Amino acid sequence: MKNLKVKDKISTLCFLLLLCPLFGFAQGKPQPKDAPHFVYPTSISLSYGMGNIINGFDTLVNRSISLEIQQFFAYQFTNYFFTGIGAGLDFWFYDKKVSTFIPLFANATVKLMNRKTSPFVFANIGYAFKWQVEKKIDENVFYGTKAGLYFQTGLGLNLKFSEKLSLLFAAYYKMQQSDVQYRESDLLLAKTPNQLFHFVGIKISVLY
Secondary structure, three states, rough: HHHHHHHHHHHHHHHHHHHHHHHHHOOOOOOOOOOOOOEEEEEEEEEEEOEEEOOOHHHHHHHHOOEEEEEEEEEEEEEEEEEEEEEEEEEEEEEOOEEEEEEEEEEEEEEEOOOOOHHHHHHHEEEEEEEOOOOOOOOOEEOOOOOOOEEEEEEEEEEEOOOOOEEEEEEEEEEEEEEEEOOOOOOEEEEEEEEEEEEEEEEEEEEE
16 A cells, blocks of 8 residues: 555656646746746657676676656756756566656756757656566566666757757666566565666657
């Protein structure tokens, strides 16, 4: 019951963050050009696992595929910088199984030039809560079975179409701390704690 209540709170927070763009559009007063204002980036990303993870006494290649949807609530202080908080859903696919996380994180994004087309860098740091891991009786290894620290950073290109709309394309690296569970026998599951899962991927964002 306690875990269910925590999941309900996290789900409510994610839902509120997903509504942020609607609140932004509802603000009737136009902002002066270049004035500080709230922004609401929404992104979807796809990444592929890299490196190795430990399974008991064995070393496995991380072949996970991560599909992640994120929503930010941020404040743009200047044309070069915005920062805020975000939440998302992160689905790991591996060996016909799925493991799901809810990352909550702080974001900082820096544009390198004040132009309609500009490179930028970003970083997200936070904690990925565990939502669900699929466990099949006939399988032996389960990736990402515990919540853990979450970090993401990357470099991309910001295409500004108007004062209220930009598209962002980025390549990024992601790291998450979690556990690996493996079956020692028909009745016993063991785990290798605090493994670092590494990913590289691409991200597309819409900034309102």
